Amino acid sequence: MSHHRQFYINGQWVEPKGQGTVDVVNPATEEAVATIALGNHEDVDLAVSAARKAFESYSQTSREERIALLEKIISVFQKRMGDVAEAISQEMGAPAKLSKMAQAPSGLGHFAVALEVLKDYQFEEQIGNTLVVKEPIGVCGLITPWNWPMNQLTCKVAPAIATGCTMVLKPSEVAPLSALLLAEILDEAGVPAGVFNLVNGDGPTVGAAMSGHRGIDMMSFTGSTNAGRHVMQNGAGTIKRVALELGGKSANILLDDVNFEKMVAHGVMSCMNNSGQSCNAPTRMLVPNSRMDEVVAIAQAVAAKVKPGDPNAEDTVIGPVASKTQWTKIQDLITQGIEEGAKVIAGGPGRPEGVSKGYYVKPTVFANVTNEMTVAREEIFGPVLSIIGYENEDDAVRIANDTQYGLSGYVSSGDIDRARNVARRIRTGMVHLNGAPLDNRAPFGGYKESGNGREWGHHGFEDFLEMKSIFGYVPKG
Numbered sequence: 001m002s003h004h005r006q007f008y009i010n011g012q013w014v015e016p017k018g019q020g021t022v023d024v025v026n027p028a029t030e031e032a033v034a035t036i037a038l039g040n041h042e043d044v045d046l047a048v049s050a051a052r053k054a055f056e057s058y059s060q061t062s063r064e065e066r067i068a069l070l071e072k073i074i075s076v077f078q079k080r081m082g083d084v085a086e087a088i089s090q091e092m093g094a095p096a097k098l099s100k101m102a103q104a105p106s107g108l109g110h111f112a113v114a115l116e117v118l119k120d121y122q123f124e125e126q127i128g129n130t131l132v133v134k135e136p137i138g139v140c141g142l143i144t145p146w147n148w149p150m151n152q153l154t155c156k157v158a159p160a161i162a163t164g165c166t167m168v169l170k171p172s173e174v175a176p177l178s179a180l181l182l183a184e185i186l187d188e189a190g191v192p193a194g195v196f197n198l199v200n201g202d203g204p205t206v207g208a209a210m211s212g213h214r215g216i217d218m219m220s221f222t223g224s225t226n227a228g229r230h231v232m233q234n235g236a237g238t239i240k241r242v243a244l245e246l247g248g249k250s251a252n253i254l255l256d257d258v259n260f261e262k263m264v265a266h267g268v269m270s271c272m273n274n275s276g277q278s279c280n281a282p283t284r285m286l287v288p289n290s291r292m293d294e295v296v297a298i299a300q301a302v303a304a305k306v307k308p309g310d311p312n313a314e315d316t317v318i319g320p321v322a323s324k325t326q327w328t329k330i331q332d333l334i335t336q337g338i339e340e341g342a343k344v345i346a347g348g349p350g351r352p353e354g355v356s357k358g359y360y361v362k363p364t365v366f367a368n369v370t371n372e373m374t375v376a377r378e379e380i381f382g383p384v385l386s387i388i389g390y391e392n393e394d395d396a397v398r399i400a401n402d403t404q405y406g407l408s409g410y411v412s413s414g415d416i417d418r419a420r421n422v423a424r425r426i427r428t429g430m431v432h433l434n435g436a437p438l439d440n441r442a443p444f445g446g447y448k449e450s451g452n453g454r455e456w457g458h459h460g461f462e463d464f465l466e467m468k469s470i471f472g473y474v475p476k477g
């Protein structure tokens with residue numbers, strides 16, 4: 001990648017107007033692996049102008065033309081999979097195996113799904129003598145986080161391209177390498193100039209300039225609930241659509257008839273995966289009070305085997321967390337958990353034994369947590385699990401729903417009907433039954449302060465489309 005300090009605007013790599021720079025730090029080594037430029041409002045203006053101009057023609061392209069374009073993007077992306085995986089590990093510390101098997105493929109997956117959806121998406125609907133048409137919303141502002149960097153980028157970029165929108169992307173300044181690679185991929189695939197534009201920068205400068213921009217019709221934001229609030233506030237002036245995918249504190253309810261050995265282990269591992277840096281991670285494990293001792297013993301044994309290690313080592317299960325800021329925030333929350341009376345049954349504060357470099361966190365499990373404690377309420381975004389006891393099924397549902405968040409939920413039971421029943425009572429945008437995996441053709445998103453948009457699959461097209469009713473459009477013949 002030779003374009004670290006440049007932005008991709010109107011089909012070209014250009015010098016930034018903003019004067020600032022920031023280092024991209026590999027969290028495993030604490031060493032800078034690249035330096036990127038930080039843009040300003042002038043860079044945003046240039047990118048928005050390019051996107052507005054391109055919208056005139058790109059919004060008029062046919063379904064077939066966009067299908068051909070997505071096919072080309074997929075073939076170039078496949079060629080660059082190795083580079084993508086490597087960039088992700090460098091910028092945010094995911095183990096090489098996770099980058100290769102999950103992080104990079106999830107990015108490609110959204111292009112593949114968008115292609116399939118586009119092939120027979122219903123852009124028009126006849127209602128009596130009215131034709132309802134769904135049209136591209138216009139220029140989209142895309143802002144993404146660092147935790148699943150390529151996945152977050154493509155679940156926005158792919159539907160935007162598929163629906164005929166043009167866009168300005170600001171990726172996370174912590175992990176911008178995936179986005180620079182994506183720009184190279186889209187350029188090689190022949191995406192028309194101005195359809196996709198990339199400006200690097202920080203949230204309060206570039207992110208805010210985008211959110212408030214008159215030339216941007218819609219913002220699609222993924223990140224923390226706090227930053228999402230800013231985007232919504234800044235977007236209010238122009239009444240633009242603001243689609244938000246925000247934080248979570250998802251409950252994992254283990255009903256009393258599960259195989260505890262299996263599902264406690266699954267719950268611990270799902271929480272620790274990606275060093276706990278997934279918005280939908282099952283960070284609150286809800287178990288019957290009567291089984292607490294058994295659960296603690298299993299969780300302790302499982303967590304003890306999760307050794308954080310060098311992302312490049314083949315057997316590494318979890319790497320470091322993404323940044324020093326993140327490491328410090330996690331340490332503070334672990335300390336607060338202890339101060340508030342939660343019992344540490346694995347991990348705890350400080351770096352893992354024998355580690356002196358890198359932003360490594362000990363996989364930490366708290367037991368005897370009450371849902372009022374900070375570790376049960378705040379999104380920690382690290383390998384930290386809180387185990388909370390409940391009295392009965394109603395109590396479990398009450399605790400699961402007693403949170404500002406509503407992203408995901410997890411329910412396990414030996415009786416699938418019981419699990420399905422409980423799933424319907426959980427106020428979240430997604431629920432996993434008995435450890436079922438995600439499905440990238442189904443909507444991903446949250447209730448409450450976890451957001452208001454839905455990404456992935458054909459539902460993910462909707463944020464990028466406007467609806468127009470054409471009355472008197474009498475069907476012919």
Ligand SMILES: NC(=O)c1ccc[n+]([C@@H]2O[C@H](COP(=O)([O-])OP(=O)(O)OC[C@H]3O[C@@H](n4cnc5c(N)ncnc54)[C@H](O)[C@@H]3O)[C@@H](O)[C@H]2O)c1
Binds near residue numbers: 280
């Ligand atoms: N619901 C989801 O789909 C989903 C997926 C992944 C991550 N997340 C959430 O993302 C967060 C972790 O990512 P993060 O630390 O990068 O989050 P963050 O909110 O700090 O940053 C996310 C993005 O927002 C930008 N930003 C920050 N302040 C802004 C502002 N005032 N205006 C506009 N943009 C601004 C950042 O530069 C970055 O690009 C967690 O809360 C996690 O739950 C949610």
